[in-house]
Amino acid sequence: MTRVTADRMLWQSAPPLRSATLLILGANLFTLAVFTVQGFFRGPADLYEALRLGLPMMIVDGALDFLVYVALRVTERVPPTLRWTAFVLSVLGVAMLQSFWDTELRQMTGVLVYPYRAAFIRAATLNTYNTAMVGALLAFQGAYYALRRNERLLDQARQREREAQMLALRFQLNPHFLFNTLNAISSLVVLRRTDEAESMIDRLSSFLRGSLAADPDRMVAVEDEFEMLDNYLEIESVRFGERLVSTVELPPELARAQVPPFLLQPLVENAVKYAVAPSRSPVTIAIAARQQGGLLELEVCDSGSDAMAVASGTGVGLANVRERLRLNYGDEGTMQLSRPESGGFRVTLTMPLRIAATPAKAPPLAA
Structure with a gap:
């Protein structure tokens, strides 16, 4: 996924309905609380007006806010420029409907202080700001959910990539080994x-069966x-006889x-190829x-010559x-990687020590 595609997916997202509902409800309850507190400090008349107008006003305004959510949802798959345009138009349209309702409500309740046109313009200014804030919150909420979704998809992709890499690495058996065997x-x-020959075939079969059956993640x-x-x-000892001691x-x-399964096999194969095969002794x-300091150390060391040791470090x-x-x-x-004083080549692997619990023995059958 490219950066441009990811950014487009973030913008083209919309939050789930439940989350959008909670956001719109919270925003309108906050506005109602501010409206009520403002009326309280202005005096009893203003408080009465706030209580009388606030609840029906916020119920309708909040319902109209869902039109912005619908616009975000419907335009999820359109280009960003068109979606921006639809978003702005939906905010302006919702703000005008809210302003008409707020002005009509004031007129119906007899608390319209300004002329109708002036009251409508005043309400339109406030509602445009409030609706734009709610719309921006919905857009950010959608982007947040899209980001979480993309992160999960990215984690899954990375996990599949890791599994594929491990599988490829584990099945990277040296063709020379099979050919020589x-x-x-x-x-x-x-x-x-x-x-x-029969013994060698049995051991080769056992080796390959274990290699193919092993789970790379287990x-x-x-x-x-x-x-x-x-x-x-044992397979290689048939080839090299007394030259191979293990x-x-x-x-x-x-x-x-x-x-991890077959972690040491490439190291042992390297030792056979670069130390045992060229040697006459x-x-x-x-x-x-x-175990060293709570860590597990695995070591493969051969007694080949220094020249062989250098060669053994150049393989895959x-x-x-x-x-x-x-x-x-x-x-x-x-x-x-190191070279023992006596010659040869040594590879030491260090990793966290994790010991599996010993499987419990089955209880004896009752007589």
Whole structure:
């Protein structure tokens, strides 16, 4: 939505009937109160006149004010210039009708002090001002409701955009992983290593099933995230054999900590691609979860060389993870890159620690 369109929608709005009714009623009651207080201070005669004229005058004037609301409602979808014109004409028309009624009422009750024409002009001046104020209040009230409505629509649009971004990021599986895995399965079949091929197919199926079934807006437990990573590393271990060594550190108290699904998979995939694949010697990929100062820290560290560590920072995996942290946690989610003294590459994610309640066990069945 452009700025011009938004501004036009604000001007072309009209408040709900109930809110407009309360506004018109409040404005006329305020005018009646001012009219009565003015008569009170002027003396008994003026007070009697205010009480005698004020109520019927405000009832009819208030009813006529609804014509301004009707004009705002009817012209909601016309261009702003035409609507301004209709608004001004409705204010002037309502003011003239109110002035005619006020002057006639004074004449019928015998309290017409000025000549009829002068009394009408005096009433027209006051009613034009009052009706314009009521019309302006109705227009501002409509703009307020339109602004609230547009804010809700904008929030919904942002939420849908966030969901689409998260879905796209989570499904950004590396095509090389699928290609290499299928190629490894094909090689095992050719070599008649059917048991290993079958095991690799089962783990690939489990990995992909979990990837496709996971809800991008639903958090998962760290233990489930680590289990999915274990499936992934088992698949890769068929390709790399003893060159791939993995360790997992998960304290029991953090097993139910909530994290976005597949948050660590791009980091582990990066470690495999840039540290394990080029190496001729065993490379360890360590995955750990820790609690630091009320925050949850997740770490993926590989023991590859420094050159491999530099390369691992150039892939899309880090950008993917950084963006998902921003979408889920804002400024509370951070990613830190470092190189251990022993070599390799380390990625540390920090986010708020949120632990889900352990599901209650079902009570034993009665004997």
